[in-house]
Amino acid sequence: MNSEKAVVALAALAQPSRLAIFRLLVVAGSDGMSVGKIGEELSLAGATLSFHMKELTHAGLIQGTQEGKFVYYRAQFAPMNELLAFLVEHCCDGSAEGCEVELPQCVEEAVDRRRAPARKRLARA
Structure with missing residues (x-):
């Protein structure tokens, strides 16, 4: 999204x-x-x-x-999960450790899918 x-x-x-x-x-x-x-x-x-x-x-x-x-x-539900993932994508600087946002598993998976391309771009830089 x-x-x-x-x-x-x-x-x-x-x-x-x-x-x-x-x-x-x-x-x-x-x-x-x-x-x-x-x-x-x-x-x-x-x-x-x-x-x-x-x-x-x-x-x-x-x-x-x-x-x-x-x-x-x-x-x-897919667009709803994408919206939630978009809203929290950069929460706690992308680290789940110490983050106070608790997401349902389906939203966590959507967040992980959104973060994966960003991680690849950062790794290439």
Whole structure:
């Protein structure tokens, strides 16, 4: 993830309703949730919900799929992990020793993938 994509994702999450939608979909996991159920859970009107879903989709944080008569949305975990990895990539100068940031394993792996090319560039210098 680069700075531009991170800003788009963070901007999408920097609104209370969109943050609530995203968190609800994270809890729903791979099963996702129908638009109607999301609106019901968060007491959001259809037009308002549609606007927020579009913003989160544009940011790559959620994805909708048509399943019969319903559209189900799911959180996109890879971009979420990439965003978290981007935010903490240089935390504690890249050293886990003594660092107070505790990351889930999936995010630690994303951070390691981001750091690997930087280590190679430094080794060549």
